[in-house]
Amino acid sequence: MNEQRDSQNGAHRAHDSEAAGGPGPLGDAGRAVGPDEQITLRGPAELADCLPYLLGYHPSDSVVLVALHGERGRFGGRVKLGIPGSPAEWEPTARQLAECLIETSRRRDGRPDGIVLFLCREPVAGQTGRDVMQWLRPFAQRLRTACGTLDVPVFEALCISGGRFWSYCCPDERCCPAEGAALVTPGTSVLAAAATYAGIGLRGSQKQLEARLEPIPQPASGGQRRALDDAGADLVRGMLIGGKERREIGDDTIALAKMLMDRLAAAERITSPPSADAADDRLIGDDEAAFVILGLQDRETRDRAAAWMEGPDADPALRLWRALARRCIGPYIEHAAAPLTLAGWVAWSTGDEPAARIALAAALRSDAEYVFALLLHQACNEGVEPEAIRKWLRRPGAEARDRAVADAGAAGETPGAGAPDSADGPGGPARPRVRTVRPAGGRPARRETAAGPGKQRRSAGTRGRAGGGAGRSGGRTEDALGDA
Numbered sequence: 001m002n003e004q005r006d007s008q009n010g011a012h013r014a015h016d017s018e019a020a021g022g023p024g025p026l027g028d029a030g031r032a033v034g035p036d037e038q039i040t041l042r043g044p045a046e047l048a049d050c051l052p053y054l055l056g057y058h059p060s061d062s063v064v065l066v067a068l069h070g071e072r073g074r075f076g077g078r079v080k081l082g083i084p085g086s087p088a089e090w091e092p093t094a095r096q097l098a099e100c101l102i103e104t105s106r107r108r109d110g111r112p113d114g115i116v117l118f119l120c121r122e123p124v125a126g127q128t129g130r131d132v133m134q135w136l137r138p139f140a141q142r143l144r145t146a147c148g149t150l151d152v153p154v155f156e157a158l159c160i161s162g163g164r165f166w167s168y169c170c171p172d173e174r175c176c177p178a179e180g181a182a183l184v185t186p187g188t189s190v191l192a193a194a195a196t197y198a199g200i201g202l203r204g205s206q207k208q209l210e211a212r213l214e215p216i217p218q219p220a221s222g223g224q225r226r227a228l229d230d231a232g233a234d235l236v237r238g239m240l241i242g243g244k245e246r247r248e249i250g251d252d253t254i255a256l257a258k259m260l261m262d263r264l265a266a267a268e269r270i271t272s273p274p275s276a277d278a279a280d281d282r283l284i285g286d287d288e289a290a291f292v293i294l295g296l297q298d299r300e301t302r303d304r305a306a307a308w309m310e311g312p313d314a315d316p317a318l319r320l321w322r323a324l325a326r327r328c329i330g331p332y333i334e335h336a337a338a339p340l341t342l343a344g345w346v347a348w349s350t351g352d353e354p355a356a357r358i359a360l361a362a363a364l365r366s367d368a369e370y371v372f373a374l375l376l377h378q379a380c381n382e383g384v385e386p387e388a389i390r391k392w393l394r395r396p397g398a399e400a401r402d403r404a405v406a407d408a409g410a411a412g413e414t415p416g417a418g419a420p421d422s423a424d425g426p427g428g429p430a431r432p433r434v435r436t437v438r439p440a441g442g443r444p445a446r447r448e449t450a451a452g453p454g455k456q457r458r459s460a461g462t463r464g465r466a467g468g469g470a471g472r473s474g475g476r477t478e479d480a481l482g483d484a
Contacts, residue, residue: 039194040072044176046191048158048165049184051118053195054078056354058205059120063143065097067105067112068155076112077105083121083139090139091146098146108383114155115147121161129162129180140168204273209358212277212322213340215329224327227290228335235294246298253295254304260284260292261308261316264323280323289327296324296338302372305342307393309349318346328366337367345376349386356380 041050052058054066054075063083067076079101084093098115105112119136123129136159144154157168164180175181203209216224238245263283270276296302308317321343328336344359357380363373379389 039191041191044156044158044165044167044170045181045184047116047156048118048160049191051120051160052202053191055080057203057209057358059118060122060206062118062120062206063093063097063139064118064120065101065143065147066116066118067101067109068114068116069105069109069112073114073155076109077101079104083119083136087138090142094139094142094146097143098150098152102147102150102152104381112152114153117143117147117154117157119157119159121159123162129159129164130166130178132161133159133166133180137168144168203352203354206358208273209355210362212273213325213336213343213359213362215333215336216281216326223286224289225330225332227286228293228327228329228332231287231290231294235291235297239298249295250298250301250304253292253298253301256288256295257292257305257320260288261313261320264319265312265316276319277322277326280319281326284320284323284327286327289324292320293324293328293332293335293339296342297335299372302338302342303393306345309346309390309393314346314350318343318350321346325362334367337363337370337373340366341370341373341376344373345389348376348380349390353380 041047051064055064055078059080061083062080064078064080066078068074069076079097081093081097084090101115102112117140119140121132121136123132140157140159144157147154154169156170159166159168160183162180163183165183166180167176170176235249238249260283264280267279267283270279296305305317308314321339324339325336325343328334328339340359340363344356344363347353347359348356357377360373360377360380363370364377367373
């Protein structure tokens with residue numbers, strides 16, 4: 001995984017970003033739509049139009065750098081990062097991004113011959129796209145300088161805002177007027193037609209993809225918060241005791257998760273993502289969600305769940321992990337790292353790399369030291385085929401599962417890349433690390449079976465009252481640059 005440090009004040013973090021090697025969805029200055037056919041992009045307008053197809057979605061509030069190779073400017077690796085809010089961060093950020101892209105490209109495709117950069121930010125109230133462009137001009141200049149210092153020129157720098165684009169490099173008013181040029185209507189360009197022919201679809205905007213993973217709003221989350229409080233003390237105690245008690249909690253978690261997957265799979269399919277997510281949320285009780293969320297904080301249990309990655313299990317598993325991530329609210333936000341990482345893994349395993357990168361980035365926003373997410377992020381960024389991990393996850397036993405992800409992550413490590421110093425994640429000790437959210441209280445209750453659809457009974461093993469959670473697979477690391 002390509003890892004870089006934050007800017008000095010840490011106001012933005014690199015797990016909001018991507019660093020992807022290889023050509024991505026587009027090939028030689030465009031996407032290869034057949035064995036011998038390439039799309040050639042000419043001019044800033046077509047470059048601006050290609051960006052969503054390059055990433056697989058419309059980016060939001062992001063800086064994207066794309067490497068170019070050869071005389072024809074074949075697209076190579078890319079890095080993407082949320083635009084830092086403070087101009088004081090722009091210079092160190094520019095250096096980090098330039099170094100990351102050039103080093104990533106050097107390892108995979110050779111040193112790039114040039115770079116194209118994009119700055120994407122929507123105007124806020126009282127702003128115009130031109131205002132945004134002018135505000136970001138110094139950042140664009142710092143990015144160009146950082147790349148030039150490393151002897152890789154920036155061939156084009158575009159700002160995309162408010163449905164228009166501006167070039168920081170082209171002085172020709174005919175193609176790049178001062179008031180900006182309008183973006184082409186989505187789906188009407190030659191590139192859009194070629195992408196459709198090639199089976200490449202856009203998944204909406206970055207914000208829309210991220211919204212599927214965000215915590216449910218108040219006051220709807222009140223019952224979920226109470227359920228998490230009630231479940232915590234009993235599960236943490238059992239995990240810390242270890243042995244038979246811990247294995248039973250793990251077995252109960254897997255059994256309940258499978259029951260919820262079966263329930264989701266049997267439900268009527270809804271095509272609209274927001275409506276589909278709302279329907280999934282209604283099918284999962286608060287107590288059920290709380291038990292599985294807390295049970296997944298155990299590394300071995302989470303790794304068992306990671307085996308639902310293909311075939312008929314993959315879709316309901318992905319829906320379940322997204323739904324559980326939305327239930328991680330308030331002081332339990334860090335608990336979302338486990339279901340978010342599982343969502344990223346299933347998405348990657350089933351070929352939805354853009355959604356995988358967004359989920360893994362969200363996991364690292366939830367817990368920047370979550371080693372399982374870091375290793376998957378690294379494997380994805382280094383171009384490891386998911387089958388290399390799947391074949392190990394198909395084997396029984398936690399040791400094989402751990403070795404699968406650890407080996408995939410180690411495959412792309414380079415000295416100084418910021419690999420974890422220590423980990424209790426894959427390949428590390430199994431004892432959970434406890435992060436207490438609120439002190440235990442109340443009296444442990446008898447374990448009951450999971451509630452059925454729409455019920456609010458206690459899920460299996462939900463006893464006592466606490467806000468604690470079992471520890472995560474964690475370890476100190478520098479922030480990872482990966483696809484978001």
